[in-house]
Amino acid sequence: GAGVSQSPSNKVTEKGKDVELRCDPISGHTALYWYRQSLGQGLEFLIYFQGNSAPDKSGLPSDRFSAERTGGSVSTLTIQRTQQEDSAVYLCASSYVLSGTGELFFGEGSRLTVL
């Protein structure tokens, strides 16, 4: 597709379950980013990938969060043993080069609700 695609768009899960969120970036974009927005908060940086490697994982909130990217393309964000505070909109973005002058192209997000 032409844009960044995320799935699922909405996910409701029970506390303690694992969830997996998927991001399909724009073809050819080497850099991929995950952000989240909790209710009433700003966008919070989670992790970024350059190719398949993640140089900076410091934004991941806890060790229940992990992310991977394979083939320099699709990325998955996995949250294990979900908690209610994980409820948020998870946004993925990609850019052509890992550069501060490159704009990010965002997907429409995955809204996660943990009951």
Next chain:
Amino acid sequence: ILNVEQSPQSLHVQEGDSTNFTCSFPSSNFYALHWYRWETAKSPEALFVMTLNGDEKKKGRISATLNTKEGYSYLYIKGSQPEDSATYLCALDQTGANNLFFGTGTRLTVIP
């Protein structure tokens, strides 16, 4: 945690009015300042990426300025239209790696 602040938090203006909002950020370790527009039920869309002190950028009726020495950027909308209604986000990149620190945004509502 970086303090990227935006003001006002929300704003209502009449169609045709011009408006502006502010993004302030730490002036040390600056690499780039991004502005995005986020309409409800859509994805954030880039407006500007600015890197140099004194930068001014314009896209149609929207323009932005940057002062890296004092740590602020202004976004201006001339002759607001209802379709300008959105949340406007600024974001700071300190390292060039694009791990952006976002403000909480200014929510603009343009009343027809």
